[in-house]
Amino acid sequence: MTFEAEQLGGSGTELASLLRDLRKRAGLSPEYVRASLAHSTADTSQAVGGKLGRQAVLYDASKRFTFVLTEQAVRWPVVAPLALAEQMDRLASLSYLPNVQIGVIPTGTPTPRTPLSTFTAYDAALVTIETTAGSLVLRDGRDVQAYLKEFAGYEDSALFGEDLRARLAEWSAACRARLQSTTRLKRHPVRVPGDHPSASEKSGGRTDEHSQNDDGRAGTHDPSLCAARPCAGLS
Structure with a gap:
């Protein structure tokens, strides 16, 4: 969920989000949050604490969240391999929450459309779309329904539940193996x-x-x- 959508939605209860980038999302590990703010020249300690604190909304059983992520969003090396593995483990852990559905679309999976932008539909009442220039907010019912239909197509292409956790475990293990390989190479350089x-x-x-x-x-x-x-x- 984008924090902007949370603020716009007020007392809404359902949120559906297609994520092509994780850096402004709920469900992030502390290391990932810090990395997402690395471009800032100001003291980001309060911002990090604020973002982590707002993640408590995921544990509000009165709200329902559905996130569909692309493989690139999950595996993009925003942080070091070990921290990236921990972020994947966190996603797997959150997927056990009864009010949170997390799906991932592996690279190469056919989808009805090509996901070009991150967007979030809130309570079937508004949609926020993230672009390079900023965020757009759509409130017209026809626009909202069009994005909900598009989101449903991505849901059909995504892995959920045990299939999701198995894929995340595979990618997490690959990150840790890469770290171990790098460590061995430093200790025993190739001559x-x-x-x-x-x-x-x-x-x-x-x-x-x-x-x-x-x-x-x-x-x-x-x-x-x-x-x-x-x-x-x-x-």
Whole structure:
């Protein structure tokens, strides 16, 4: 749900939203909220707290929310891989709420129309559409019904429930695997053909008196070397 729609809707009870971008939405992790405000040059601590606090509306059982997200919206790397995995886990957790329906349209899934903009229908009474230049508000009943019909088509193409959670778990695991792969690469960099291992690498990362020189003789530790270049294996 967009926070703008919440303010416009007042006492409304039903909200349906197609999301192509998560950065202004409810249901975000703290890290994701902070990243969404990273462009601001002002102190954003209060804004972060305000956005997180407004997410409490999702737990209001008198309201019903339906969110349909594109795969790109879920997987766009707004934050680091681990934080992105945590955001996916949060979406999966919210999908268990009885008044919240979350669906995702995987890339390549046929849809009746191409989702070009994020939009939110509130109580079948108004629709907000987000564009690059700002937000549009439609109140004419014919416009609202046209967007509700379009939204229904996206609902039919989306994964919900256990299918959604399984797909989110798959993407979350891919994020964590990427992080682990990056960590391993930093610890064990790929050697380019022609490179020569350092003395510390030849000795298994040890640079003390038990290390060996190139000719096999016991070497001595030279503190000046570590001062000039960190010892291998240390981060």
